Amino acid sequence: MNCMLIGVYDRYILVDAGLMFPDFTDLGMQKILPDTSFLAQWRDKIEAVVITHGHEDHIGALPWVVPALDPSTPIYAGGFPMQLIKRRLQEFNLYDEGRLHTINMRQPFQLGPFECTPIRVTHSIPDCCGLVLRSDHGTIVHTGDWKIDENPVDGEVFDREMFESLGREGVALFMSDSTNVLAPGRTTSEALVETSLVNRVLGHQGKGRVITTQFASNLHRMAAVKKAADASGRKICFIGMSLNHYLEAAQREGRAPFDPKEVIDAADLDDYDPNQLLIVTTGSQAEPRAQLTMAAHGLSHQLKLQASDLVLYSAKVIPGNDTRVMQMMNAISQMGPEIAMGRDENLHTSGHAYKGELEEVMRYVKPQHFLPVHGEYAFLTAHAQLARDNGVNYTSVIRNGQMLGVGERRNRNTVSIGSAAGVAGAEEILGRERTDTMQVLGEVELINYYNDGNKGTGTATEMGLEERQVLAVEGIVVCAVDVGRHPEMIRAVAEASAPNAGPAAAAAAARAASQRRLKANVRVTTRGMWVGLGDRLLEQLHTAAKEAVERLPGDAALSAVERVVADALRRTCKAFNRRRPEVVVIAHEFDPRAGAAAAASARRRDTSSDHGTDLRGFQGGQQQRGGGGWQGQQRGYQGRGGQQQQQRMSDREAREVLAENDRRRQQRVREADLLSAPKGAELEDLASSADSSDDDQAVQQLLGGAEKIAPGGDSGAAPKKRRGRPPKAAAADLQELPPGFLDQRRAANPRDHPEQGGNVEYP
Numbered sequence: 001m002n003c004m005l006i007g008v009y010d011r012y013i014l015v016d017a018g019l020m021f022p023d024f025t026d027l028g029m030q031k032i033l034p035d036t037s038f039l040a041q042w043r044d045k046i047e048a049v050v051i052t053h054g055h056e057d058h059i060g061a062l063p064w065v066v067p068a069l070d071p072s073t074p075i076y077a078g079g080f081p082m083q084l085i086k087r088r089l090q091e092f093n094l095y096d097e098g099r100l101h102t103i104n105m106r107q108p109f110q111l112g113p114f115e116c117t118p119i120r121v122t123h124s125i126p127d128c129c130g131l132v133l134r135s136d137h138g139t140i141v142h143t144g145d146w147k148i149d150e151n152p153v154d155g156e157v158f159d160r161e162m163f164e165s166l167g168r169e170g171v172a173l174f175m176s177d178s179t180n181v182l183a184p185g186r187t188t189s190e191a192l193v194e195t196s197l198v199n200r201v202l203g204h205q206g207k208g209r210v211i212t213t214q215f216a217s218n219l220h221r222m223a224a225v226k227k228a229a230d231a232s233g234r235k236i237c238f239i240g241m242s243l244n245h246y247l248e249a250a251q252r253e254g255r256a257p258f259d260p261k262e263v264i265d266a267a268d269l270d271d272y273d274p275n276q277l278l279i280v281t282t283g284s285q286a287e288p289r290a291q292l293t294m295a296a297h298g299l300s301h302q303l304k305l306q307a308s309d310l311v312l313y314s315a316k317v318i319p320g321n322d323t324r325v326m327q328m329m330n331a332i333s334q335m336g337p338e339i340a341m342g343r344d345e346n347l348h349t350s351g352h353a354y355k356g357e358l359e360e361v362m363r364y365v366k367p368q369h370f371l372p373v374h375g376e377y378a379f380l381t382a383h384a385q386l387a388r389d390n391g392v393n394y395t396s397v398i399r400n401g402q403m404l405g406v407g408e409r410r411n412r413n414t415v416s417i418g419s420a421a422g423v424a425g426a427e428e429i430l431g432r433e434r435t436d437t438m439q440v441l442g443e444v445e446l447i448n449y450y451n452d453g454n455k456g457t458g459t460a461t462e463m464g465l466e467e468r469q470v471l472a473v474e475g476i477v478v479c480a481v482d483v484g485r486h487p488e489m490i491r492a493v494a495e496a497s498a499p500n501a502g503p504a505a506a507a508a509a510a511r512a513a514s515q516r517r518l519k520a521n522v523r524v525t526t527r528g529m530w531v532g533l534g535d536r537l538l539e540q541l542h543t544a545a546k547e548a549v550e551r552l553p554g555d556a557a558l559s560a561v562e563r564v565v566a567d568a569l570r571r572t573c574k575a576f577n578r579r580r581p582e583v584v585v586i587a588h589e590f591d592p593r594a595g596a597a598a599a600a601s602a603r604r605r606d607t608s609s610d611h612g613t614d615l616r617g618f619q620g621g622q623q624q625r626g627g628g629g630w631q632g633q634q635r636g637y638q639g640r641g642g643q644q645q646q647q648r649m650s651d652r653e654a655r656e657v658l659a660e661n662d663r664r665r666q667q668r669v670r671e672a673d674l675l676s677a678p679k680g681a682e683l684e685d686l687a688s689s690a691d692s693s694d695d696d697q698a699v700q701q702l703l704g705g706a707e708k709i710a711p712g713g714d715s716g717a718a719p720k721k722r723r724g725r726p727p728k729a730a731a732a733d734l735q736e737l738p739p740g741f742l743d744q745r746r747a748a749n750p751r752d753h754p755e756q757g758g759n760v761e762y763p
């Protein structure tokens with residue numbers, strides 16, 4: 001990640017604020033951002049931001065980095081990158097003219113603790129610089145991204161002279177781009193690419209349109225394409241917004257290779273003879289929404305490929321994109337156009353120095369210490385070896401989050417311990433005893449932030465990356481459970497919750513809960529899963545969920561229902577086909593009054609267990625915990641009257657209640673473990689004991705309403721029945737519930753575990 005803190009003691013500057021592009025495993029993510037929370041912690045130490053060039057992996061994170069810094073922290077960049085930065089900050093409402101400072105090559109300026117001199121380097125975007133950072137404690141040189149283009153299209157040559165003079169002056173620490181350290185030899189010039197492009201376009205004269213694809217920011221390449229257009233008498237047409245965006249930024253800075261007005265409008269394509277057209281597109285990496293990708297699949301409104309087209313692939317296939325780029329090129333090829341791509345065509349050159357160039361500059365600078373930057377860890381290691389092979393004695397390789405301390409070696413005997421290059425580390429270097437002039441001082445665990453291309457930004461957890469993986473690979477099971485509670489249990493709990501209820505009523509309620517177990521109406525569906533012939537998996541899931549609920553006691557909380565059903569569904573999926581899908585279970589009360597009964601029962605259990613097994617304590621009538629109660633009893637289920645009643649209880653009654661409490665405690669342990677819960681076989685048929693009260697009608701309807709949903713829609717494989725609704729009396733009761741009742745109900749059904757539907761507002 002190109003986002004590096006460099007400092008002296010604890011005064012730092014931030015070099016670049018880049019992002020990374022996620023690979024295919026970070027589903028739905030478009031950007032990986034640096035740890036802005038770390039930068040925010042260090043905001044008081046970060047005195048300035050300096051940008052080496054305008055590539056996204058160097059400026060793309062600014063909209064997130066800028067808010068993390070102090071509002072007065074200045075931002076320095078060359079003219080062209082500054083145009084891109086201004087536009088980006090405007091898009092994010094972060095534009096503040098006073099903070100932005102344009103820098104010029106070879107013109108020193110004060111940058112935090114350093115005197116900074118920008119040094120011209122060549123790369124694949126205009127106006128790139130390296131940084132010379134001088135301080136009393138030594139000189140640090142950071143190259144930025146670079147290559148040596150001997151014949152740059154814009155005439156701005158690599159500043160060899162200054163690198164050579166730095167070698168004479170003495171450099172304590174040198175940091176250089178490692179991207180192409182494994183590539184032998186030297187990069188070719190953009191001028192060679194220009195020649196190849198011109199020849200290829202001229203070779204297609206009279207045969208139809210020429211379409212090129214390139215990185216939108218590569219204005220040198222745009223200039224070469226323009227040369228080819230001029231040589232062949234064609235007009236340039238851009239298809240892809242970002243091409244205009246970069247050309248206009250260059251125009252504002254006086255660096256445009258041609259006037260944006262010369263570009264013809266994509267809407268007017270049909271007005272031109274195909275032999276007069278040179279179309280430039282985005283999408284060289286087959287990005288899903290880019291124009292060439294869409295055209296390859298016949299989805300672009302602007303670009304319809306024709307068999308007579310010549311497609312010039314003027315870019316590099318970035319490792320990781322290989323498969324989808326080949327798929328795109330295959331699709332294009334099948335539509336008829338001729339394609340030119342590959343190394344021999346010379347239609348692209350890298351913007352990063354090859355080994356020969358790296359060695360050349362290493363020999364100019366002759367640093368005391370070398371730190372390879374910009375590249376995979378393996379490349380950094382190879383670059384460190386290259387430095388040692390070229391006479392640099394002290395090299396180090398660090399990871400993101402590590403801080404490296406470096407001291408200038410004044411002479412053989414004296415070692416300064418003053419200066420340090422800190423790379424996003426947490427440890428202070430001030431006052432540390434040092435035995436070497438280059439060592440890792442500390443490390444912090446940095447957090448990557450992800451952005452979904454829109455407002456969504458957060459950590460991997462916040463963006464649900466693991467869930468996305470599970471959903472994509474394993475699928476999802478969604479299960480809705482209507483929980484029915486037996487009227488006898490509800491009545492017993494209500495009686496036990498009355499103000500003057502005694503322990504006998506509590507014991508009766510506990511018995512009723514144990515005997516009158518839950519009934520369930522289950523609906524279950526899946527997405528992204530193989531369900532077998534005849535929806536076998538759905539059948540099994542339905543049965544497993546129903547059985548799991550109906551093993552629970554009649555007053556089990558909804559959260560317990562969701563937990564045991566989710567467990568049962570997971571086990572079923574694993575047994576069926578070794579899948580581990582995301583499982584979402586939403587349970588709700590068939591009758592809201594029944595839920596209140598369960599809540600009251602849970603409160604009674606909690607309060608009862610406060611007594612412990614101390615009989616005397618119980619008989620003494622301890623103060624009870626308060627809280628709202630069933631049927632509007634605001635004083636709690638055991639008010640003052642209840643205590644008096646308890647004091648009159650016989651020993652036998654008290655022992656009975658305590659025994660019941662113990663039994664309930666054990667039962668709660670069993671609830672947590674479905675395997676050891678009582679089996680459904682012990683249950684008697686709920687319907688057979690129901691009378692004709694409103695409650696029982698509700699239960700009867702519930703029992704008749706079981707159904708399942710087929711994957712892909714509501715058209716169930718099983719015949720659907722009308723779902724039962726609570727009778728009107730129940731709705732009326734709900735309206736009469738006392739204030740605070742719903743809050744109590746929420747409290748009694750905590751959804752604090754994501755698996756149980758943490759985001760679901762209940763009721």
Ligand SMILES: [Zn+2]
Pocket residue numbers: 053055123145
């Ligand atoms: Zn770059």
